[in-house]
Structure formats: C-alpha cells, structure tokens
C-alpha cells in the first residue's frame with residue numbers, strides 16, 4: 398500500500414500496490430499492520446456502503462462529535478466521486494482547510510479521513526457505490542454537519558447545479574467556529 402501525505406495534517410491518500418501477473422493483479426485494500434506502521438488508527442467498527450442512483454448526489458459534510466469522533470477510509474467501488482474533507486480541529490495548523498480528490502472504481506484510490514474532520518462527496522456519474530470503513534460505531538444524536546455551500550469554507554465542488562441533497566444536509570446551519 399502506498400501512503401501519500403496530503404496538504405492537510407494527518408490525512409493520507411492511499412493507493413493499492415499492484416502485484417501483477419497474467420491473470421491481472423493482487424493488491425491489499427486494507428492492512429492493519431501497514432496502518433499501525435504509519436501511525437494511523439487501525440481499529441474498525443463498521444464497513445459501510447452507500448449507493449447513489451444519480452450523478453450530482455451530494456452527501457455531507459458529516460462528522461461525529463466528541464467523544465465519538467471517527468476515522469474513515471473511503472473508496473469508490475462503482476463509478477466515480479469527488480470526495481471532500483475539511484479539517485475542523487481548532488488546534489490544527491490546517492484548521493478550516495479542505496481538500497478534494499477524485500476516487501473511482503478505476504483509480505481505486507482511498508482517502509484516510511482523520512478524527513475531527515468533516516467528510517462528504519458528490520457523485521460524478523449515475524450508479525455510484527462508495528465503500529468506507531469507520532473506526533467508531535454510528536451513534537445517532539452525536540452527528541454534526543456542515544452545509545456543502547457554507548460560506549465560511551467555500552468548497553469548490555465540481556458540480557453545483559441540480560444536486561440531489563437530503564433534507565438534513567440542506568439544513569445544516571451556517572458554521573460557527575466555537576459551536
């Protein structure tokens with residue numbers, strides 16, 4: 398597995414390392430030892446799938462509040478998405494910065510989302526499936542959210558028109574740093 402630092406503290410892009418032969422290739426999509434070696438959280442509470450019918454479906458930006466903060470390892474197993482994370486840890490030198498990355502079934506790239514980040518994505522095509530591992534159990538009632546078009550962050554989404562967004566995600570209030 399190939400771990401690449403990103404411009405955001407503690408967030409990594411992870412690419413599978415292919416061992417190719419006549420049949421195709423083998424690659425690890427997850428390895429506890431590799432995660433530990435890189436100082437990343439390696440416990441796994443849930444593996445989740447989300448399926449999205451239409452291009453322009455936007456989910457996010459989500460996080461769980463303390464003490465239920467999650468790390469996530471996100472990949473796209475069908476179609477393609479632009480995945481987005483925001484560092485919302487007030488003590489971090491990259492606080493309020495965000496990054497976008499294309500994850501697709503074709504590129505098989507993964508994004509490691511550290512604790513204390515908000516996460517979301519938009520689908521680039523119809524029929525998209527996203528598979529993500531989460532370090533903590535889902536805890537209803539402790540979820541926090543940032544609206545995709547929050548003026549504080551000004552995320553450069555690749556699609557902004559005719560989005561499919563849940564009622565919940567359209568209604569997150571404007572972000573306030575000390576909330």
Ligand SMILES: Cc1cn([C@H]2C[C@H](O)[C@@H](COP(=O)(O)OP(=O)(O)O[C@H]3O[C@@H](C)C(=O)[C@@H](O)[C@H]3O)O2)c(=O)[nH]c1=O
Nearest residue numbers: 443445447456457458459460469516517518535563565
């Ligand atoms: C995330 C989650 C949802 N649910 C339920 C709650 C609800 O009835 C239904 C759909 O929930 P949501 O609308 O929150 O699903 P969704 O918008 O897909 O939420 C996800 O978005 C992405 C961007 C993330 O980063 C994830 O951590 C998660 O927050 O599934 C669970 O039972 N367990 C879970 O782990």
